[in-house]
Amino acid sequence: MYEIINAKKLTDNIYSFVVRAERVASACLPGQFVIVRSHCDAERIPLTICDYDRENKTITLVFQVVGAGSLRLSRLKSGDCLHDVAGPLGRASELCDTSLDELKNKSILFVAGGVGTAPVFPQVKWLKEHGVDSDVIIGAKTKEMLIMENEMDQFATNLYITTDDGSYGRHGLVTKVIEDLVKSEGKHYDMCVAIGPMIMMKFCCLTTKALNIPTTVSLNPIMVDGTGMCGACRVTVGGEVKFACVDGPEFDGHLVDFDEAMIRQNIYKTEEGRAYLKEKEGDTHHGGCGHCGGEQ
Amino acid sequence: MDMKKKVPIREQAPEVRAHNFDEVCLGYTKEQAMLEATRCLECKNPLCVMGCPVSVPIPEFIHKVKEGDFDKAFEIISECNTLPAICGRVCPQESQCEGKCVRGIKGESVAIGKLERFVADYAMEKGKRRPHSHEKNGKKVAVIGSGPASLACAGDLVKYGYDVTIFEALHEAGGVLLYGIPEFRLPKEDVVKKEIAMLLHMGVKIELNTVVGKSVTIDELMEKEGFDAVFIGTGAGLPKFMGIKGENANGVFSANEYLTRSNLMKAFDENSTTPIMRAKKVAVVGGGNVAMDAARTALRLGSEVHIIYRRSEAELPARVEEVHHAKEEGVIFDILTNPVEILTDDNGSVCGIRCVKMELGEPDASGRRKPVVIEGSEFDIDVDMVIMSLGTSPNPLISSTTDGLKTNSRKCIVADEINGQTTREGVFAGGDAVTGAATVILAMSAGRSAAVGIHDYLSNK
Numbered sequence: 001m002y003e004i005i006n007a008k009k010l011t012d013n014i015y016s017f018v019v020r021a022e023r024v025a026s027a028c029l030p031g032q033f034v035i036v037r038s039h040c041d042a043e044r045i046p047l048t049i050c051d052y053d054r055e056n057k058t059i060t061l062v063f064q065v066v067g068a069g070s071l072r073l074s075r076l077k078s079g080d081c082l083h084d085v086a087g088p089l090g091r092a093s094e095l096c097d098t099s100l101d102e103l104k105n106k107s108i109l110f111v112a113g114g115v116g117t118a119p120v121f122p123q124v125k126w127l128k129e130h131g132v133d134s135d136v137i138i139g140a141k142t143k144e145m146l147i148m149e150n151e152m153d154q155f156a157t158n159l160y161i162t163t164d165d166g167s168y169g170r171h172g173l174v175t176k177v178i179e180d181l182v183k184s185e186g187k188h189y190d191m192c193v194a195i196g197p198m199i200m201m202k203f204c205c206l207t208t209k210a211l212n213i214p215t216t217v218s219l220n221p222i223m224v225d226g227t228g229m230c231g232a233c234r235v236t237v238g239g240e241v242k243f244a245c246v247d248g249p250e251f252d253g254h255l256v257d258f259d260e261a262m263i264r265q266n267i268y269k270t271e272e273g274r275a276y277l278k279e280k281e282g283d284t285h286h287g288g289c290g291h292c293g294g295e296q
Numbered sequence: 297m298d299m300k301k302k303v304p305i306r307e308q309a310p311e312v313r314a315h316n317f318d319e320v321c322l323g324y325t326k327e328q329a330m331l332e333a334t335r336c337l338e339c340k341n342p343l344c345v346m347g348c349p350v351s352v353p354i355p356e357f358i359h360k361v362k363e364g365d366f367d368k369a370f371e372i373i374s375e376c377n378t379l380p381a382i383c384g385r386v387c388p389q390e391s392q393c394e395g396k397c398v399r400g401i402k403g404e405s406v407a408i409g410k411l412e413r414f415v416a417d418y419a420m421e422k423g424k425r426r427p428h429s430h431e432k433n434g435k436k437v438a439v440i441g442s443g444p445a446s447l448a449c450a451g452d453l454v455k456y457g458y459d460v461t462i463f464e465a466l467h468e469a470g471g472v473l474l475y476g477i478p479e480f481r482l483p484k485e486d487v488v489k490k491e492i493a494m495l496l497h498m499g500v501k502i503e504l505n506t507v508v509g510k511s512v513t514i515d516e517l518m519e520k521e522g523f524d525a526v527f528i529g530t531g532a533g534l535p536k537f538m539g540i541k542g543e544n545a546n547g548v549f550s551a552n553e554y555l556t557r558s559n560l561m562k563a564f565d566e567n568s569t570t571p572i573m574r575a576k577k578v579a580v581v582g583g584g585n586v587a588m589d590a591a592r593t594a595l596r597l598g599s600e601v602h603i604i605y606r607r608s609e610a611e612l613p614a615r616v617e618e619v620h621h622a623k624e625e626g627v628i629f630d631i632l633t634n635p636v637e638i639l640t641d642d643n644g645s646v647c648g649i650r651c652v653k654m655e656l657g658e659p660d661a662s663g664r665r666k667p668v669v670i671e672g673s674e675f676d677i678d679v680d681m682v683i684m685s686l687g688t689s690p691n692p693l694i695s696s697t698t699d700g701l702k703t704n705s706r707k708c709i710v711a712d713e714i715n716g717q718t719t720r721e722g723v724f725a726g727g728d729a730v731t732g733a734a735t736v737i738l739a740m741s742a743g744r745s746a747a748v749g750i751h752d753y754l755s756n757k
């Protein structure tokens with residue numbers, strides 16, 4: 001069992017857990033993820049490691065409620081335990097393998113969308129701690145849905161916030177900010193790391209491709225084991241089939257087949273919808289899901 | 297009684313079991329087992345024993361069954377086989393012990409597997425299990441993975457007195473026995489979990505959710521955590537795909553994914569939150585045990601199921617009993633057929649599979665006649681799900697993170713056949729990780745040989 005040292009609600013549907021997980025906290029690097037199960041009969045949910053404390057043996061997870069599994073997870077409180085935390089899984093970010101001298105000569109841009117802000121954070125922090133500067137764009141739908149602004153501000157050289165509705169920071173999508181920075185604000189970037197919803201990563205990559213900025217993305221396909229055993233997570237990158245859990249999750253964004261990846265993410269849509277309704281309504285659920293027979 | 301035939305065994309009727317996940321075979325009663333045992337000729341030179349990869353003294357244990365001394369029969373089996381309740385259920389007996397049985401020449405062989413299962417179940421139910429008094433010798437061994445190779449290795453090591461810890465990547469122990477082979481062939485609560493509970497009882501520790509090579513490396517286990525030796529029993533879990541068009545469409549799964557969802561995550565149970573696709577018509581590509589398991593699982597989830605296999609029925613690598621059961625339950629066999637493309641609709645979902653007809657040509661390297669394509673034989677089958685069951689290979693997670701651990705061209709860990717020693721001192725390996733996908737009994741046997749190898753190594757160190 002893995003104790004939740006601190007459970008926090010960040011926004012209406014985004015939560016953060018600091019969890020004691022000795023082996024993961026000792027071994028992990030930015031870019032890696034864990035698979036958690038909230039209860040003994042729960043789904044396996046992959047979540048990026050958003051921060052880690054080697055001394056106290058804890059990791060930080062930030063997640064958004066999108067379905068039955070994450071809803072159940074969100075009901076846990078400080079002092080409760082996660083049934084399982086497996087990892088660290090996947091490869092560490094490429095940045096960790098690049099020489100620091102090389103990194104210091106590069107100007108690096110991070111683009112974070114929504115809950116994707118959390119996985120960007122450990123990379124920005126890791127770079128800063130190793131003496132490397134980087135700029136960060138965070139995009140959120142509205143001011144209320146923005147997370148980790150203060151944390152990011154500590155480590156980012158320049159932090160640009162934008163909201164879809166203009167309720168805070170700049171107004172518009174992250175792709176617009178990238179274009180504005182490069183085209184009208186005189187910025188130059190040698191590389192970009194974009195993490196967020198598939199659709200946002202897709203359009204970021206279209207933008208950076210036009211601007212000739214090599215871009216890394218972190219893919220979040222459906223996973224089961226996370227160790228290369230099932231192939232649920234397969235994605236096409238540069239015409240080749242890769243298993244995101246072992247070959248990724250980070251890939252060259254300009255080579256990823258995002259359209260296929262987005263179709264594959266929706267494979268269980270109706271079944272997940274039913275499970276979500278059932279979890280949300282609990283004992284009060286009396287049909288309508290087309291599954292339980294309660295409507296008859 | 298017709299001595300040429302096996303005493304019939306109780307099974308769930310095909311039309312009933314096609315709709316549930318309970319075990320198909322219900323096993324012999326005491327009386328039936330004793331009756332079947334009388335068919336054993338107790339040959340002086342028992343060929344069956346030669347057919348058994350671990351040389352269980354078959355006539356001796358069957359003799360005890362004949363006498364009704366099941367405890368003694370269990371003791372005899374246990375000397376050679378530490379997982380008899382499992383092997384009795386899943387060994388390919390027709391190509392091992394029973395394939396050699398003299399009775400089989402003019403009739404049906406003795407039901408050795410079913411008798412083994414009976415004895416093991418009897419002992420399990422009575423709580424009469426292996427003796428386990430052992431003194432601790434203070435040395436620590438890490439066992440990686442928790443499939444049959446690891447379970448057998450850990451079981452023997454703890455008897456020799458070692459302090460044994462199993463490290464398993466998944467959230468439950470058992471390896472393929474748990475996530476691969478379905479409930480209807482190998483009950484989890486009654487058989488697999490009991491074996492594991494027994495190991496825990498004997499003092500073996502299990503650390504779940506630990507992916508060796510990621511959570512901790514072999515070097516760290518040996519240098520920082522004080523393990524004196526390591527056994528690698530990580531299996532061969534990496535699924536292969538065909539590389540044909542449409543293979544990434546929604547509705548194409550590896551057998552591993554499909555079976556893991558159903559077995560490990562219990563998706564077959566409507567109360568499980570893990571989704572599994574329920575299709576109208578399914579094509580399962582392949583002809584091994586894994587393909588049969590996937591096909592029969594899909595059938596139980598309400599689909600019409602076709603096995604697509606490129607050779608002829610005689611070459612099907614699955615256990616004869618599985619093929620027989622699959623047919624009885626209504627699985628359709630499209631043999632001498634090979635897929636060339638998966639057809640998709642506008643939403644990116646599977647809507648069919650394009651195949652060609654095959655014929656058998658000259659024998660190939662494996663001695664089996666090679667299937668060749670019949671020109672112009674292309675045809676489509678409309679299916680909404682495809683399960684690929686084309687074999688698996690070992691996971692490189694450990695070999696790629698352990699210096700000095702050699703693998704061969706098939707990514708299998710190179711290890712001594714007799715004692716499991718790898719190219720790295722103090723590190724031993726066995727089971728599918730060394731041989732590539734094989735059988736439970738071979739994995740168990742390799743785990744036991746490595747336990748002896750580790751014991752020799754640490755005793756002389």
Ligand SMILES: Cc1cc2nc3c(=O)[nH]c(=O)nc-3n(C[C@H](O)[C@H](O)[C@H](O)COP(=O)(O)OP(=O)(O)OC[C@H]3O[C@@H](n4cnc5c(N)ncnc54)[C@H](O)[C@@H]3O)c2cc1C
Nearest residue numbers: 046047048062063064067068069070220221222223265272
């Ligand atoms: C490597 C990786 C890192 C991730 N990191 C984070 C993170 O830091 N924070 C965060 O909020 N989310 C993260 N995700 C996504 C998160 O795993 C899914 O949102 C979660 O599994 C949904 O589960 P659910 O039961 O609540 O929803 P469901 O109802 O099961 O599904 C809702 C949607 O979530 C996606 N999904 C479902 N199951 C999975 C699965 N097993 N793996 C991936 N996606 C799935 C599908 O698109 C689905 O349509 C990550 C995913 C991956 C693969």
Ligand SMILES: Cc1cc2nc3c(=O)[nH]c(=O)nc-3n(C[C@H](O)[C@H](O)[C@H](O)COP(=O)(O)OP(=O)(O)OC[C@H]3O[C@@H](n4cnc5c(N)ncnc54)[C@H](O)[C@@H]3O)c2cc1C
Nearest residue numbers: 441443444445465471472476508531727728734735736739
């Ligand atoms: C569906 C199916 C049906 C089968 N049917 C039969 C049958 O009827 N009869 C028969 O004899 N054989 C059958 N087999 C084959 C048989 O199950 C295998 O040969 C046998 O299980 C191999 O045992 P093993 O101990 O080597 O590995 P496995 O059983 O594969 O176990 C390996 C374990 O190691 C874990 N692991 C892997 N990597 C790591 C890591 N880095 N760190 C920690 N843990 C790790 C895995 O999660 C797994 O639990 C079948 C196989 C499948 C898939």
Ligand code: FES
Nearest residue numbers: 226228230231245
């Ligand atoms: S999640 Fe199973 S192979 Fe990647």
